[in-house]
Amino acid sequence: MARPALPLAVATGVGTFAWYALPGAVASRPARAVAKTALAAGVTGVYALTRPRTEATNGPDRVDELLHEANAHPVQALAIATAGVGAGAAITALGERAMYRWGERRRAAGRRWPFGVPALLAAVVATVGVLADPPRA
Template sequence: MPAIAANLPVAISTGLAATAWYALPDAVRSRGARGVLKVGILCAAGAAWALLRVKPVQEPGPDGFDQTLAAIRENPGKAAAIAAVVVTAGTAVSVIGEKATFAFGERRRARGVRFAHTVPALVLGALTAVAALAEEQRDQPSSVAG
């Protein structure tokens, strides 16, 4: 349980950033202004993550990063192709998801629902916080003595 308490600030800040991101259309109608504010949300969330996250204990010797670099050096063409596919697919999924989420909120707004974007944003923010907490838990070393 102590690891959860240690990682809670990251989960909360990440969840708040996601909530603000998705609720923004209810507060700001201008697309350009939302874009500027979203850059600010990204910067604030990134700074909070960097400052609040619990750093994993580093053990001497090669880690996952070193192993990844070694694999890239062995076959740079394959690594570049995989990276291109991952970046392209990730970008496509993000854009489709963002457009669908915004369209969902706009359909709710057209029906006259108050806080049309904010209510789904609260759900997405909570899910993001839980995912951030789970990710931070995964990165923690096991406390079981072997």
């Protein structure tokens, strides 16, 4: 039985908002790092508690097939994995920097809640994303 995605969507939205609004509330980079670590752990914990549960099944699944192919072609698998992780990390870093710069430009312009408005937009997108495609077991 699949659980509704609403608790995870709410946790994701709140966590995303807090993540991107944090520079407006916490000036210290080390303190922000601690707070962001706690946020990531909290949202991960909510996911673990709310994710859909299914009965275990025997037999191969897609992960088994991928592992078999990776073992058969380890050099190619390593190259693909390295490229995928590298691209994902680069895109994430660019997005994080863009969000921070947007907040900084808003602060320099004297806008209210310079990091809060971009954070709210990101939170809405994250929440809608979870509701549109809820996690499956």
